[in-house]
Amino acid sequence: MKIELSYTEENYLKAIFSLSVxxxxxxxxxxxxxxxxxKASSVTDMIKKLNDKKLVDYKKYQGVSLTDFGRSxxxxxxxxxxLWEVFLVEKLNFSWDEVHxxxxxxxxxxxxxxxxxxxxxxxxxxxxxxxxxIPDENGNINHESSExxxxxxxxxxCVLVGVRDSSSLFLQFLDNSNIKLGSEIKVIHxxxxxxxxxxxxxxxxxxxxxxxxxNLFVKEVN
Amino acid sequence: MKIELSYTEENYLKAIFSLSVxxxxxxxxxxxxxxxxxKASSVTDMIKKLNDKKLVDYKKYQGVSLTDFGRSxxxxxxxxxxLWEVFLVEKLNFSWDEVHxxxxxxxxxxxxxxxxxxxxxxxxxxxxxxxxxIPDENGNINHESSExxxxxxxxxxCVLVGVRDSSSLFLQFLDNSNIKLGSEIKVIHxxxxxxxxxxxxxxxxxxxxxxxxxNLFVKEVN
DNA sequence: TATTATTTTTAGACGCATCTAAATAAATGT
DNA sequence: ACATTTATTTAGATGCGTCTAAAAATAATA
Numbered sequence: 001m002k003i004e005l006s007y008t009e010e011n012y013l014k015a016i017f018s019l020s021v022x023x024x025x026x027x028x029x030x031x032x033x034x035x036x037x038x039k040a041s042s043v044t045d046m047i048k049k050l051n052d053k054k055l056v057d058y059k060k061y062q063g064v065s066l067t068d069f070g071r072s073x074x075x076x077x078x079x080x081x082x083l084w085e086v087f088l089v090e091k092l093n094f095s096w097d098e099v100h101x102x103x104x105x106x107x108x109x110x111x112x113x114x115x116x117x118x119x120x121x122x123x124x125x126x127x128x129x130x131x132x133x134i135p136d137e138n139g140n141i142n143h144e145s146s147e148x149x150x151x152x153x154x155x156x157x158c159v160l161v162g163v164r165d166s167s168s169l170f171l172q173f174l175d176n177s178n179i180k181l182g183s184e185i186k187v188i189h190x191x192x193x194x195x196x197x198x199x200x201x202x203x204x205x206x207x208x209x210x211x212x213x214x215n216l217f218v219k220e221v222n
Numbered sequence: 223m224k225i226e227l228s229y230t231e232e233n234y235l236k237a238i239f240s241l242s243v244x245x246x247x248x249x250x251x252x253x254x255x256x257x258x259x260x261k262a263s264s265v266t267d268m269i270k271k272l273n274d275k276k277l278v279d280y281k282k283y284q285g286v287s288l289t290d291f292g293r294s295x296x297x298x299x300x301x302x303x304x305l306w307e308v309f310l311v312e313k314l315n316f317s318w319d320e321v322h323x324x325x326x327x328x329x330x331x332x333x334x335x336x337x338x339x340x341x342x343x344x345x346x347x348x349x350x351x352x353x354x355x356i357p358d359e360n361g362n363i364n365h366e367s368s369e370x371x372x373x374x375x376x377x378x379x380c381v382l383v384g385v386r387d388s389s390s391l392f393l394q395f396l397d398n399s400n401i402k403l404g405s406e407i408k409v410i411h412x413x414x415x416x417x418x419x420x421x422x423x424x425x426x427x428x429x430x431x432x433x434x435x436x437n438l439f440v441k442e443v444n
Numbered sequence: 445t446a447t448t449a450t451t452t453t454t455a456g457a458c459g460c461a462t463c464t465a466a467a468t469a470a471a472t473g474t
Numbered sequence: 475a476c477a478t479t480t481a482t483t484t485a486g487a488t489g490c491g492t493c494t495a496a497a498a499a500t501a502a503t504a
Contacts, residue, residue: 028451028452029452029453030452040451041453044454045453060452061451061452061453
């Protein structure tokens with residue numbers, strides 16, 4: 001099934017997709033508006049159009065959810081986005097905090113062949129520079145069993161496998177703190193008062209706020 | 223000087239640029255309409271806008287020409303386009319007849335840094351896969367002293383350095399005829415009747431119509 | 445439950461890029 | 475030089491994506 005989507009329609013699908021990954025229920029108009037930095041009324045308009053195109057299921061005042069068709073379309077865009085991010089970091093030596101905006105543009109380039117060739121050129125990467133999994137050509141996503149550092153118990157050691165917040169500021173903070181994908185993190189204290197955490201990364205002891213630890217995804221080391 | 227241009231505005235600039243390369247005088251509304259497969263009235267509208275933005279000089283009924291600002295903007299897009307074409311052919315193994323449409327999309331991705339990084343990654347190529355020169359970062363274009371095969375005299379030998387018509391059909395014809403950039407072409411006969419030419423390429427003798435020879439750009443071999 | 449607050453939708457408008465049809469200017473031919 | 479053809483511009487309309495302001499529905503709270 002193929003269909004010509006505008007740049008804007010694709011961005012809406014992507015937004016709805018990323019919002020519905022985190023929860024089961026339908027996505028609200030306001031959530032989408034906030035994510036895309038637009039107004040709720042604009043969202044309603046667009047949602048109706050996507051509904052007509054069978055990309056989302058929509059009932060007035062009930063929010064939206066992606067149809068299978070809508071989801072696979074969104075996944076295809078995410079696949080593009082993450083492959084381009086790998087290209088930018090691995091081949092063009094961008095740092096991981098610079099690539100999002102550029103990939104945001106590149107992801108909309110329409111050519112199946114380009115996507116497949118790019119993937120092969122990059123040696124079939126499984127994750128993008130932020131640790132997010134790259135969907136395969138059939139749209140399957142390898143969800144790893146990772147969890148936020150926030151959940152890890154005192155005394156445990158884990159490895160950073162992904163970041164949820166990919167904003168430049170957050171990524172630069174990590175760079176400055178010398179925390180990268182693959183870094184070993186040992187939890188030595190959890191502060192009850194503000195949920196901050198004291199950890200050891202590469203022999204250095206650091207205190208991380210809950211805002212930080214909720215955005216660092218790790219796998220426990222046995 | 224920087225300015226935010228829409229996808230469409232950029233395409234108009236590129237069209238005007240490519241039309242004005244071939245001639246000195248101003249470019250007519252109809253020429254642009256034909257090139258962009260749109261209507262003359264649409265062109266008039268857009269030209270007015272570009273004029274307001276100081277990208278072109280426009281007087282009613284007198285056609286348009288690019289300002290220095292407009293030209294440098296157009297050249298920047300052409301630079302992007304040709305670099306991406308090199309990438310697609312050299313790195314992703316596309317054939318030269320497949321890359322135009324994809325590069326047409328990639329050229330609009332906005333990031334100076336991306337362009338410069340890409341150029342470095344490709345080892346500062348000077349020509350795209352069709353033999354067209356790639357403008358450098360300052361917008362300078364290395365115009366080679368090439369001429370159409372059509373002009374070459376009987377008995378002369380030359381080398382193919384570029385093609386003017388980059389349509390898939392034409393490029394596939396060349397592939398099928400085993401004619402590529404760098405091929406040595408010896409002119410052994412010029413037919414007065416229809417301006418067709420008999421040439422030898424790689425020991426094979428072929429007859430080429432004037433439509434073909436006008437689109438093959440060559441350099442004479444001494 | 446009644447009232448208030450919030451969320452969502454509708455109505456109407458705007459800018460962009462396009463179109464058709466009609467008007468105007470320029471070029472051409474006899 | 476005049477009439478005709480061609481090129482160009484204007485006028486008015488359309489679809490897309492957006493907005494503001496107002497109305498309607500839902501959620502929250504006294």
